[in-house]
Amino acid sequence: MADRDLLNAFNDCIDRLGAGQSIEDCLRAYPQFAAALRPMLEAGALVQRMRTTPTEIQVAQERVRARYQQAVRANPRRYRPVLPRFANLAAALLLFFVIAGSGGALSQSSLPGDALYGVKRLTEQVGAIFDPSPAYLKDLEQRRVDEVSSLLELGRPADIVFQGEVTRVDGDVWVIAMLPVQTSADTPGQEGLSIGARVEVEGYTTSTNTLIARRITLLEAPPLPPATPTNTMTMTLSPTVTSSATATPTATASPTLTPTASATATNTATLTSTASATPTNTPTLTLTASATPTATLTATPSPTVTPTSSLTPTATATASRTPTMTRTLTATPSRTPTITRTPRPTLSPTATTCVPTQPSGWVRYRVQAGDTLSGLAANRGITLQQAMSVNCLTDARLIFVGQDLFLPPAVNTPPPGDGNDNSAVGDDNGNDNQGGSGSSGPGDGSGNDNNDDDNGNDDNGGGDDD
Amino acid sequence: MIIIVLPDIPAEDRLLAQARKGSQDAMMEIYENYFPPIYNFIRLRVNDPAQAEDIASDVFVKLVSALRGRNAPQHSLRGWLFRVARNEIHDHYGKDKQVTVEALEEWIPASGDDEPEVQFIRNMNMERARRALGMLAPDQQEVLILRFGQSLNLQETADIMGRNINAIKALQFRAVNTLRQILGEVRAETQHG
Numbered sequence: 001m002a003d004r005d006l007l008n009a010f011n012d013c014i015d016r017l018g019a020g021q022s023i024e025d026c027l028r029a030y031p032q033f034a035a036a037l038r039p040m041l042e043a044g045a046l047v048q049r050m051r052t053t054p055t056e057i058q059v060a061q062e063r064v065r066a067r068y069q070q071a072v073r074a075n076p077r078r079y080r081p082v083l084p085r086f087a088n089l090a091a092a093l094l095l096f097f098v099i100a101g102s103g104g105a106l107s108q109s110s111l112p113g114d115a116l117y118g119v120k121r122l123t124e125q126v127g128a129i130f131d132p133s134p135a136y137l138k139d140l141e142q143r144r145v146d147e148v149s150s151l152l153e154l155g156r157p158a159d160i161v162f163q164g165e166v167t168r169v170d171g172d173v174w175v176i177a178m179l180p181v182q183t184s185a186d187t188p189g190q191e192g193l194s195i196g197a198r199v200e201v202e203g204y205t206t207s208t209n210t211l212i213a214r215r216i217t218l219l220e221a222p223p224l225p226p227a228t229p230t231n232t233m234t235m236t237l238s239p240t241v242t243s244s245a246t247a248t249p250t251a252t253a254s255p256t257l258t259p260t261a262s263a264t265a266t267n268t269a270t271l272t273s274t275a276s277a278t279p280t281n282t283p284t285l286t287l288t289a290s291a292t293p294t295a296t297l298t299a300t301p302s303p304t305v306t307p308t309s310s311l312t313p314t315a316t317a318t319a320s321r322t323p324t325m326t327r328t329l330t331a332t333p334s335r336t337p338t339i340t341r342t343p344r345p346t347l348s349p350t351a352t353t354c355v356p357t358q359p360s361g362w363v364r365y366r367v368q369a370g371d372t373l374s375g376l377a378a379n380r381g382i383t384l385q386q387a388m389s390v391n392c393l394t395d396a397r398l399i400f401v402g403q404d405l406f407l408p409p410a411v412n413t414p415p416p417g418d419g420n421d422n423s424a425v426g427d428d429n430g431n432d433n434q435g436g437s438g439s440s441g442p443g444d445g446s447g448n449d450n451n452d453d454d455n456g457n458d459d460n461g462g463g464d465d466d
Numbered sequence: 467m468i469i470i471v472l473p474d475i476p477a478e479d480r481l482l483a484q485a486r487k488g489s490q491d492a493m494m495e496i497y498e499n500y501f502p503p504i505y506n507f508i509r510l511r512v513n514d515p516a517q518a519e520d521i522a523s524d525v526f527v528k529l530v531s532a533l534r535g536r537n538a539p540q541h542s543l544r545g546w547l548f549r550v551a552r553n554e555i556h557d558h559y560g561k562d563k564q565v566t567v568e569a570l571e572e573w574i575p576a577s578g579d580d581e582p583e584v585q586f587i588r589n590m591n592m593e594r595a596r597r598a599l600g601m602l603a604p605d606q607q608e609v610l611i612l613r614f615g616q617s618l619n620l621q622e623t624a625d626i627m628g629r630n631i632n633a634i635k636a637l638q639f640r641a642v643n644t645l646r647q648i649l650g651e652v653r654a655e656t657q658h659g
Contacts, residue, residue, distance in 0.1 A: 007635045011620060014638065018617030040639075043646045046595035047614040052509045060515065061501045064523040071530040072493045 009033045013041055017048060067184075074157050074204045074212060111147050113158040145177045151205040152179070155369065160211070163200045163219060173400060174213075176201055180400045182212045196222030208369040208401050354392035358406045362390070367403045380408040475542075482543045485533050493533070496543065497526060503616055504547050510599070510611050511555050521554045542622060549626045552608060598648040606641035613638050 010033075013026035023041045027034040110116040124140050144162035151158055164177020174181045181201055198220035203213040358364065365376070373396045377387040384396055391405050399405065481499075484492035504525060509518040528550055532538050539546035599607055605627065612623045613634075624631045 007639050010639055010642070011635050014613050015619065017614070018619075039646055040642045043595075043649060044610065044614045044642050046591065046649075047599060047610045047645070048617075050510060050592065050596060050599070050611075050615060052506055052515075056509075056515055057502050057505050060505050060519040060522060064501065064519060064526065065497065067523055068497050068526045068530070069494070071527045072490050 074206045155207050155209045159204045356391045362406045365405050365407045525551045545622045609638045
């Protein structure tokens, strides 16, 4: 059949082109189909030559490399065995009694990735059946955190899951359950999370002592702050009205507070005031207070100054108990009801108020795998306290690979020498970079590593903007 | 830069076996070798460099996790990568969505050692061809890119696209003829317009 033959001839010609032969070579092999094949092969050859620019490919390859490398380095040795969950409950119970009675301790120090780790988790799961108390569950939670901490110290790659509270957000490093968690802009689940939230982190540890999050799941929103906006109104007569407000913030972009305040006047007048404030630039506070002898107060204070004194809309109505009620209420509250509550941040790390500044003569140092703050401090002839305060660190254990620190120059490295030496160093770096991009292989020099880092930082910036 | 990976089955299998044992060097070598062709394949189907980069990144991260798990590619790493890339494109754009072609000036022919005039004409042709390719049905685009662009053999292409080899033979034949037809129309348009 001619059609079938033509299909086969065309197919064979594609293979020949792929192997480096020319269109003419192929037409010579199939002279009977030459007229039909030529335009088809010419069209196909256009597709063969379609390429995006080498520069674009190279740029993309460089950019993706960091992420790929991270995934490769996080390569755990083996996946945990799948645990029987409900099916083998009987066997699990038996195992629990055996283990709890005797050798359970063997598995207790095992870490994710260990052979006995499965036994440990199973023991705990069965344990939770017998003792589902919050204390026991809390204890289990802490064990997960301790395991991750151990993995980090050992630099052992493993898949991990743990829960804890977000205590700090520093760029894309989150401190969760006192562990530094590396996130990236595309780590799922970070939207709407903030300091104080309880979250579950699913991720992995790497051999470079880094903890990388694959997903962060919100378990519990941050607890509402205690009623911070405490309005203290002092009235000139006798009743000192102290109203404490409870805020119910909504998690929208511009949070509105609706504090409900109750006030007690010593003069048996009980005021119940409802205040609502919008802490934008000019928060207006509206107070509605009702006294036992029905008194409704409406105050509209400006944010900085004392609220306007018109506290007497209907207070004149029935001030049966206190004859001087009108006088009382016209009195200006001596203190501004300041609402100190900052709007709940969506993702911005408002908690980090300390800004590291570079002392003169100190240098910027990027933390390497295996570094400890105390080691670095000792090496550079400063105290741990100095290193912590200059770099705004609150926990000496919390430094992570890639973090920049300000430190004095290392004591045991030879001094850089005079200006000529410095320029020579600069030239070397330049050459390295050129070599890396010009040579055929994408290179492994320091220049490329720096590029990766720069890209990473750019990405972070973008993530924050979002 | 390698843009086409010619089938070197023994070397590829060796690399794959090392990577499956956890060799990080092998994994990095796979990346260096296979990123350009995979990216180019994606980029021919996706008209946005950033999207193409994301998809390529997903493909290689998937490879890392696949190598650790039970569904690791056993052989034909190249075929596995193209198949995952193809699925990722489908996930992003849907199976039937045509990828629009706009930024033609980004496309250049592979060969760069010709006279400027020849290059210019070739660029013009390349723009037409790229536009024409974008007008084909997705499976026709795929078969041409895999067979002509990446020099994958019939069996590999069939595996990647989930069809038998006879279907691929017929598809590539139809695809190239549709491309010719569109190229003729595009040429006529540019001459009249």
